[in-house]
Amino acid sequence: MWNWDYAIKIFPEIFAALKITVTATFVGFALAMLLGLVLAISRRSSVKTVAYGSKGLIEFIRNTPLLVQLYFIFYVLPEVGIYLSPLSAGIIGLGIHYSTYLSEVYRSGIEAVPQGQWEAAKALNFSPWQVWSKIIIPQGLPPVIPVLGNYLITMFKETPLLSAITLVEILQTAKIIGSHSFRYLEAFTIVGILFLILSYPSSVMVRRLEMRMNKSLR
Amino acid sequence: MTILYLLPTLLQGLKITLIITFLAMLLAFVLAFLAGFGRLSKFRVVRFLTAFYVEVFRGTSLLVQLFWIYFALPLIGISLPPLAAGVLTLGLNYGAYGSEVVRSAILAVPKGQTEAGIALNFSPWRRLRHIILPQAFVMMLPGFGNLQIELLKGTSLVSLITLADLTYQATILNASTMETTMIYSLLLVIYFLIAWPLTRGIRWVENRLSVGRY
Numbered sequence: 001m002w003n004w005d006y007a008i009k010i011f012p013e014i015f016a017a018l019k020i021t022v023t024a025t026f027v028g029f030a031l032a033m034l035l036g037l038v039l040a041i042s043r044r045s046s047v048k049t050v051a052y053g054s055k056g057l058i059e060f061i062r063n064t065p066l067l068v069q070l071y072f073i074f075y076v077l078p079e080v081g082i083y084l085s086p087l088s089a090g091i092i093g094l095g096i097h098y099s100t101y102l103s104e105v106y107r108s109g110i111e112a113v114p115q116g117q118w119e120a121a122k123a124l125n126f127s128p129w130q131v132w133s134k135i136i137i138p139q140g141l142p143p144v145i146p147v148l149g150n151y152l153i154t155m156f157k158e159t160p161l162l163s164a165i166t167l168v169e170i171l172q173t174a175k176i177i178g179s180h181s182f183r184y185l186e187a188f189t190i191v192g193i194l195f196l197i198l199s200y201p202s203s204v205m206v207r208r209l210e211m212r213m214n215k216s217l218r
Numbered sequence: 219m220t221i222l223y224l225l226p227t228l229l230q231g232l233k234i235t236l237i238i239t240f241l242a243m244l245l246a247f248v249l250a251f252l253a254g255f256g257r258l259s260k261f262r263v264v265r266f267l268t269a270f271y272v273e274v275f276r277g278t279s280l281l282v283q284l285f286w287i288y289f290a291l292p293l294i295g296i297s298l299p300p301l302a303a304g305v306l307t308l309g310l311n312y313g314a315y316g317s318e319v320v321r322s323a324i325l326a327v328p329k330g331q332t333e334a335g336i337a338l339n340f341s342p343w344r345r346l347r348h349i350i351l352p353q354a355f356v357m358m359l360p361g362f363g364n365l366q367i368e369l370l371k372g373t374s375l376v377s378l379i380t381l382a383d384l385t386y387q388a389t390i391l392n393a394s395t396m397e398t399t400m401i402y403s404l405l406l407v408i409y410f411l412i413a414w415p416l417t418r419g420i421r422w423v424e425n426r427l428s429v430g431r432y
Contacts, residue, residue, distance in 0.1 A: 063413035
């Protein structure tokens with residue numbers, strides 16, 4: 001049954017591993033935000049090959065499991081000479097996978113920018129770079145911030161998958177502790193509770209932000 | 219030629235993947251409706267319990283839940299075989315997400331519809347069955363469709379609790395043949411070939427059902 005002394009003893013070790021989990025989440029998310037924007041913009045490209053190519057890429061990545069993509073990055077890339085540490089392979093995997101989701105989020109933001117804004121930019125002879133950086137993104141991004149927040153939380157919850165490519169993050173630490181003593185109950189329960197107390201308040205915060213923004217937009 | 223050698227084993231794993239997907243989908247669907255209605259219940263206890271279930275399963279990660287049910291539950295005396303543990307976890311997890319789909323769709327049916335049902339002296343059951351659900355169900359489809367794809371992709375995690383699904387077979391083949399590039403490329407393609415038609419199919423059903431509605 002549940003053993004408090006044991007739980008208290010192993011807690012610091014599991015808690016320390018949270019650092020790796022959080023690093024993977026934030027760096028992965030930054031990468032996903034950047035790649036997602038690139039995908040969202042190239043999907044709207046007037047060059048047909050670029051537009052269809054990025055659409056196909058998005059569909060392919062979205063329709064295959066993250067775990068398999070991680071295996072691919074970690075085990076197949078070394079065959080062509082690209083060696084990555086578990087952490088960087090994990091960050092790249094998370095970043096690429098979620099960039100396809102974020103590109104859809106950006107797309108909804110971009111499409112919500114009124115057509116007149118594009119026309120005004122054209123009338124003022126803005127370059128494509130100026131159109132995106134000065135007109136479309138500043139208007140299209142703020143409304144989708146809560147959705148981005150939700151994806152940050154989702155990504156945080158996906159990081160335990162990185163244990164499958166030998167990254168010693170929070171779940172892997174718990175598993176190692178468990179395998180030493182054959183007591184998995186405390187270790188895995190602590191991991192679950194840590195995830196819950198980090199992700200639940202954040203999702204409540206995102207919900208509040210969403211409500212406040214909806215109010216101010218009306 | 220290696221493909222001919224690799225495919226039979228992979229397809230064997232695919233069978234397990236499809237079985238898990240199907241069983242977990244059924245469980246998730248039932249739980250989504252139970253929890254979705256539970257959160258709209260007029261009894262506080264029911265509302266609280268379903269909210270607890272939903273938030274716990276949405277707030278922790280699928281893999282942690284899977285490990286908890288497979289490795290930790292036996293210590294309290296509940297030992298499940300890998301298949302049961304996999305189906306149960308996937309069902310519980312996606313059921314929790316699905317309940318939000320059900321709940322928001324029911325809330326999105328205009329209040330006037332319920333009032334009209336009351337005015338016409340429909341019983342609560344008939345109101346639900348003939349007025350609310352047909353309208354809400356169409357709104358649930360996009361949400362359920364997305365979840366179905368997520369569930370299919372989520373089944374790859376059961377390979378980590380030694381269930382011989384598609385991903386597991388690939389890992390085993392990789393260890394024995396070292397055809398890493400070929401195996402993992404095939405794996406990606408196979409998952410895509412199942413998931414993509416599913417995505418398209420759901421889109422098609424959505425379009426068919428929303429004809430004449432807005």
